[in-house]
Amino acid sequence: MTRERTSGHDPDTGRRSKWKMRRAALEWEDYVAWHRGTEGFWLYKYKHQAVLLFGALLKAAGFYKYGYRNALNLRARHVKISPSTLPESFKGYRILHLSDLHLDSMEGLAERIARRIAPLPCDLCVITGDFRYVRHGAYRQILPPLGQIVEAVRAGDGIYAVLGNHDTQAMSDDIEKLGIRLLTNESVAIVRDGQRFNIIGVDDPHDYYTDAAAECLKKRERGFRLLLAHTPELYFQAASNGIHLYLCGHSHGGQICLPGGFPLMTFLNTGKRFYRGVWRFRDMTGHTSPGCGTAKIPIRFNCPPEVTVLTLG
Numbered sequence: 001m002t003r004e005r006t007s008g009h010d011p012d013t014g015r016r017s018k019w020k021m022r023r024a025a026l027e028w029e030d031y032v033a034w035h036r037g038t039e040g041f042w043l044y045k046y047k048h049q050a051v052l053l054f055g056a057l058l059k060a061a062g063f064y065k066y067g068y069r070n071a072l073n074l075r076a077r078h079v080k081i082s083p084s085t086l087p088e089s090f091k092g093y094r095i096l097h098l099s100d101l102h103l104d105s106m107e108g109l110a111e112r113i114a115r116r117i118a119p120l121p122c123d124l125c126v127i128t129g130d131f132r133y134v135r136h137g138a139y140r141q142i143l144p145p146l147g148q149i150v151e152a153v154r155a156g157d158g159i160y161a162v163l164g165n166h167d168t169q170a171m172s173d174d175i176e177k178l179g180i181r182l183l184t185n186e187s188v189a190i191v192r193d194g195q196r197f198n199i200i201g202v203d204d205p206h207d208y209y210t211d212a213a214a215e216c217l218k219k220r221e222r223g224f225r226l227l228l229a230h231t232p233e234l235y236f237q238a239a240s241n242g243i244h245l246y247l248c249g250h251s252h253g254g255q256i257c258l259p260g261g262f263p264l265m266t267f268l269n270t271g272k273r274f275y276r277g278v279w280r281f282r283d284m285t286g287h288t289s290p291g292c293g294t295a296k297i298p299i300r301f302n303c304p305p306e307v308t309v310l311t312l313g
C-alpha cells in the first residue's frame with residue numbers, strides 16, 4: 001500500500017493573509033453588534049440572558065453541581081458509518097472526531113480529553129471548531145491545554161481543523177505551530193494506492209461564512225470528499241456539491257436536554273434536525289459531534305460530552 005499526503009496550499013501565501021483580513025473584519029462586525037446591539041443581536045442577547053438566568057435558577061435549586069459533573073463526564077463513542085463511494089483503500093479508516101473543545105470553559109477539561117483519546121489509535125483526527133469559550137478577546141489561554149490534547153492524539157495521517165464561531169483568526173498561526181493543520185477554504189488530499197481522500201475545510205457557516213467558502217465547496221476535487229465545517233447548516237449546499245461525508249459540531253447535541261435527549265436548544269438556524277449524531281441527507285452521510293466542552297453555562301443534562309471514533313466501511 002502506498003500512502004502520501006498532498007496539499008496545494010502553503011499557509012504562508014497571500015491567500016491565507018487575505019483570509020485573515022476578511023475574517024478579522026467579520027469578527028469586528030460581530031464584536032460591534034454584540035457590544036452596541038443591532039436588531040438581530042438583541043434577540044440573541046435576550047436568549048443568552050435567559051440561559052444565564054436558567055443557570056442561576058439551577059444553582060439556587062441545587063442542581064447546578066450535577067450538571068457541572070455531567071459536563072466533565074466525557075465518553076468515547078465508536079460508530080461505524082458507510083458513506084457512499086468510499087474508495088477501497090479507505091475501508092476501515094478511523095477518524096477521531098473532536099469538536100467544541102471550549103478549553104477555557106472548565107478546569108481540568110483538557111486533561112480529561114487527553115486521557116480519553118490517548119488509548120484511541122486512529123488514522124486521522126479532525127477538530128470541527130470552537131477551541132475557545134469566549135467569543136471575543138484573549139485566546140492564548142487555550143494553547144497549553146490544546147497542546148496537551150495534540151500530544152495525546154495518535155493519528156497516522158495527522159490532525160486537521162476548522163475554526164468555529166468562538167474562535168478568532170488571530171489564533172490560526174499558534175494553532176498550526178502546535179501541529180494542527182487549519183483548513184481555511186481549502187483542501188488537502190490523502191492518497192492511498194492512488195485513491196484520493198480529500199479533506200475540505202470551510203469557514204464557520206453560522207457567523208463567519210464567506211463567498212470564498214462557497215467557492216471552495218464547488219471545486220469538486222477528484223476522489224472521495226470529506227467536508228469539515230463548524231455547523232451542519234451547510235448540509236444542502238454540501239450535498240448539492242457532491243460532498244460524501246460531512247463532519248461538524250456547534251450544537252453540543254443540545255447540551256441541556258430533556259430525559260431521552262430531546263434538546264431545549266440547538267444553537268442552529270437551519271438543519272436543526274442534524275443537531276446530534278450520524279445523519280444522512282440525499283447521498284451524503286453526516287456526523288454532528290455533541291462536543292467535548294460547553295457554551296454559555298458549563299453544565300450538561302441528558303447529553304454527555306464525547307469524543308467519537310468513526311470507522312468508515
Ligand SMILES: [Fe+2]
Pocket residue numbers: 130164165166230250251
Ligand atoms: Fe460554535
